[in-house]
Amino acid sequence: MLNILIVDDDKNLRYSFKKIFRGTDYNIVESSNGIEALKIVQNQPIDLVFMDIKMPQMDGLTAMRRINSLNKSIPIILITAFGTTNTAIEAMKYGAFDYIVKPFDIGEITNIVEKVIKSKGLESEKISYFVVNPEEETGERIIGSSKSMQDVYKLIGQFATADIPVLITGESGTGKELVAKALHLYSNRKDKKFVTVNCAAIPNELLESELFGYEKGAFTGAEAKKIGKFEFANNGTIFLDEIGDMSPVLQSKILRIIQEGTFERLGSNQTQKVNVRIIAATNIDLKNAIENKQFREDLYYRLNTVNIKLPPLKERDNDIVELANYFISKFNKEFKKSITKIPESAIKLLKSYNWPGNVRELENVIKHAVVISHSNILLSEYLNIPRSKNLIKQISSDTYLKKHIENEEKLKKLICDLARSKEGKLLEYIESITIDTIMHMQNNNQTQSAKVLGINRMTLSNKLRNKNK
Known part of the structure; x- marks a missing residue:
């Protein structure tokens, strides 16, 4: 039996964890603060700790260091609703097994537990973006919440x-x-x-x-x-x-x-x-x-x-708006502007471009746009982005249709092959594989996965719970 210690001053969150693991072989131990958690670790076997960072009496980072001094083999997952990146790096630096941000998915928690049991290694959970100089509001920052940037932050913290x-x-x-x-x-x-x-x-x-x-x-x-x-x-x-x-x-x-x-x-x-x-x-x-x-x-x-x-910007679509917002804020201060909005047309253009010059090119494009803007809206016509076809991430309709037909034929053949080996359980098998694939693609985010699958989040949660029984 796996003994899991939940450390959080919020009793509702502790109850949520108990509900997640109800009916499993896991034994849930509760604690409302870091000092109490230390006593528990000293007096009974604990295999895994989920611990909030912001708590009264003793914060999670301090408690984690104390627990590590007692037993370094206990994996500690830090939880917070306040996702500042310097805290994330500090967490990894001082030995956190991983770091997750509220609100989190049930699937995210169960996946962590499964991976702890199997390999004692974890690489894909959410951190937050990293502040290079946390003391200065205007300091340079590495921006990005994509999986590839999460991996970069973890390496920084570890080494x-x-x-x-x-x-x-x-x-x-x-x-x-x-x-x-x-x-x-x-x-x-x-x-x-x-x-x-x-x-x-x-x-x-x-x-x-x-x-x-x-x-x-x-x-x-x-x-x-x-x-x-x-x-x-x-x-x-x-x-x-x-x-x-x-x-x-x-x-x-x-x-x-x-x-x-x-x-x-x-x-x-x-x-x-x-x-x-x-x-x-x-x-x-x-x-x-x-x-x-x-x-x-x-x-x-x-x-x-x-x-x-470091990944190229063209592989970080989800970070582009975050980066643009940061640079707008930076250049608002520098040029005494007050831009507060980016219309959908501008966002679409930013995301469609291939960015051969990466973040530096994006910074220069935003700088130029901020300088010539005359209102609080960053219009797409202000974005000095080449409209050259080879630099825009798009496929011609003929190419797309051809690829779609080819993939559909491959899928039909695969289903025919599976029908022979999975007779009586074919639909259940295909659904399971599809859910696993989409969950992995969306970094275990149930809300986004449900959107891709075309079902509501509660339906997906129930399917995941039934799969794990």
């Missing part, structure tokens, strides 16, 4: 305090520097320097002196000693943006710093020692660069200890 190199990959304009800053902000080096070097913007013949510094007289024009970026970032973090553009000679020196923490300034034989965390980023395929002898394989494997891959 921020791990003092190892991180490689951030993704197309230009996806926000690699913001992720690097977030890793630094939530690391143990957060009070030290964060130094950015754009390797593509500096010619290779100058990049070496920029990174490692030089002695007086090292070359023509070196009239005084100058320390490089690595020395300047000592005990902090250095972000090597577009490292794929760095020459193999300099790559070998970066490898030496990772392995030994040493280098020499130009014009000097004296070895310098530094303690720096290296975060690198690139928009090129480094494996392909290795095959073409343009990037060192040994450096790749040292940098790629942790890889955070």
